[in-house]
Amino acid sequence: MKIAVAGENALIIYLSDHLSPEVSDQVQRAVQVLEQALGDLLVDLVPSYASLLLIYDLYKTDYGRLCSQIPALLAEAKGRASERRAKLVELPVYYSEESGPDLRVMASQTGLSISDIVDLHQAREYRVYAIGFAPGFAYLGEVDERIAHPRLATPRPRVRQGSVGIAGRQTAVYPSISPGGWNLIGRCPLLMFDLQADPPMPVEVGDRVRFFAIDRSEFISMGGEL
Template structure:
């Protein structure tokens, strides 16, 4: 599937499929990489999502029909683009207690112990499909259905930065203090978004996250390193 439609008066939406999958994600990443390389005049930005890419353009520079022809030509080149080898970013997490107030509930809901939930959650490499809804928030794929849990019936008005949560069959990290309705099972001392850092966003779509369980003492130690600007998360290359 490669469908192109208008999106408002200065937008174009390219649909690559209907379901969330690694294959569709690779096509979207290839498409965005090509857009970056060719630098089509008039394109202001592009916004990748799970199954589509939205292009925002300047109609005073390029009209819709002309842009559509340029975009259609890209479809046949997607298989020729070599994607860079993905990184795995290790994210330390303190599970349970005040840092993960819903860990007990998630375990009970799925008929497990807290230790079993932690083992499953930290035993997967999660593909970062896209970034949203606030700066640095990763939408991850690959979480086991065995630890799925619904959103909270009443969202919190404030969730601490670094909170690791579950919503349905998804898991993610809150990069900033914000409202939210995900079930919080842990917290990382690592800043996935830091306006004073270059680049400010630690994670990138197409890479992977691996959560590593730590204890309270390790949390405090890493947090101190983070605040001092001396902490660099472990990063390795992803191999199938």
């Protein structure tokens, strides 16, 4: 465990130097214990793969005091069961060359067929390891190594909302129109971030996600736009 300064009222707690479901569980337990113990000293806690960004109220505490408290609290978190039950979220995807412009290139470079890539992508559950880059952008892992693919050498200036991509062994759904360098294999018609909804995001860090294939007409009937 390591603590580092991340700003005038923020610090980062590094819990490990590798990615795994066990480390992700440890991050979740740390969030619970720190929220309960530090209370109104906190402004926000932002969990990630193997670390935790802690933003604190400068009028109520400081870096030194927190550094003296955190090790004992994290030790307590190790022996505590998670209080939050991770949910399974199922997301529909219209997989096609029309909605996934990188499918054919991925197929030629991996030696797999397009249907193989689609089958492998929807064959397993993914863990939500982090949410970032844009509101609702959930980093999911890990894809089957046979469809792992490096980011594009030149990112697209505009990726459409709902685009489903792969980068390395991660997969994600773009929650809004944005630049992006992930390999696009389909589109999801559901909103990944909606300020009018409660909660505004369908997933949280620690949740599980499974994708399932839908056809073009289903995509459009569920609100998707081509």
